[in-house]
Amino acid sequence: MTQDGIGAMEIDTSKPHPARIYDYLLGGKDNYEVDRKAGDQLASVAPEVWISVRANRGFLQRAVRYVIESGVRQILDIGTGLPTSPNVHEIAQELAPDVRVAYVDNDPIVKAHGDALLSRAGSTSIVLADLRDPLSVIDHPEVRRVIDFGEPVALFLVAILHFIRDEEEPERIVATLRDALPAGSILVLSHATDDFADDRSEAQAVYNNATASMNLRPRARVEAFFDGFELVEPGVTQVPFWRPDATPPAGSEEIGFYGAVAVRKD
Template sequence: MTHRGFRAGDIDTSKPHPARIYDYLLGGKNNYELDREAGDQLVDAAPEVRVGVQANRAFLRRAVRYVVDSGIRQILDIGTGLPTSPNVHETAHEVSPDVRVAYVDNDPIVNTYANALLSDSGATGVALGDLREPAAVLDDPEVRRLIDFDQPVGLLLIAVLHFLTDAEDPAGVVATLRDALPAGSFLVLSHATGDFADRSEAQAVYTRATATLNLRPHSEVERFFDGFELVEPGLVQVPFWRPDATPPQGSEEIGFYGGVARKTR
């Protein structure tokens, strides 16, 4: 499998990486000074970003519980980011301990930390792979060890598609992954948007990172669900997707859409 900008096993510290910026914004420690600088610039440009990433993380946990409650017993999480507890497998196992989880990310530091964390779990594994190469991700040996594509899968694309440019054909990437999934599978997706405020300055922060930030409106994000049926309440700002508590103050300004959809055929 090839990887954009580095060889497998290398850790690129010359530019901020989205996974490490996200880790910093969540309060994590697995990041470098240039990631923290980029994170601070992002907060200056978009003051709601810290509450936004927390709300996105909470959406992920609610969505994982939903799909596992719906019968899903295997999850493919692409663009997983650095381990942040509770992780997907921890959340899933609270509902059913027999869920298998394959994590995929293109940053080797994610692979390193996640492998150390998950080394004792045969039901959970990590693959170094790039969403831009969906066929390679689907064929990865570790993904194949954990995921049986003849059985329903929970596919997670959380806060990752907005790092693909239009030229990289994110809709085609999702279609390739969708076509590999059997009926009964679920897509869980969140995506950054500029629908609620001008976030061009926030986008500019990522011009110096390993991937650009590509904000998309509701209509474009919704098209990623083609071939799936959105479950209620549809594609909404992440704090308002089946909240289990009162959404945090300022939720109306959060620039993340989230949705969960089922493949019916």
């Protein structure tokens, strides 16, 4: 059997999954005991993770509003994770009802939840595909149904690239996606870092038994993902300080997430 053009995937509940750990840390219910245990282990060695995931979520929401205010009406959100309201399409379509959104994730549980919420015949859809094979995402017929790559697209890679190992060439993956985007497209990206902590090896170790490893990267590596794009102010910064709409919470200076938004050059 196949699903969305790729081999059907079994749901593995014996190992924690990053999307389900993230859901737990956000206070969601779409997770298993193994995910909650991993989340608690992570918080025990990196207690700022509780405000970090919420700060990252806030960055995502502000970035969606920036995209819509910029006039872009198509969003490709890769590594979307489990639905957490307000979702990208809910924020975007409240501001501009004609926005089209394609969600992509490699977790069958994420897709199952997405299918329950979204109409495949409408302007929003969810696809089961893997970021590590970016051409399979770009060329997916359901992505192509929703997204017209002849017009500007907002590409969201939020809290996903740190699950790509160096040997899987994350820079190549982003460059492949970038090259499919026309001028005027927007990249929204956030990435975990240990620049603001003395040692995060214990935090990374939590993901050693998960379905994807955690690969923290410094600011210079994160900035390199924006090659071919022009950063909008304030550039690459910790997520709570990217165009905040309220005073960032106490402890924000410890948050180990970089975030930025950039526009595709001509």
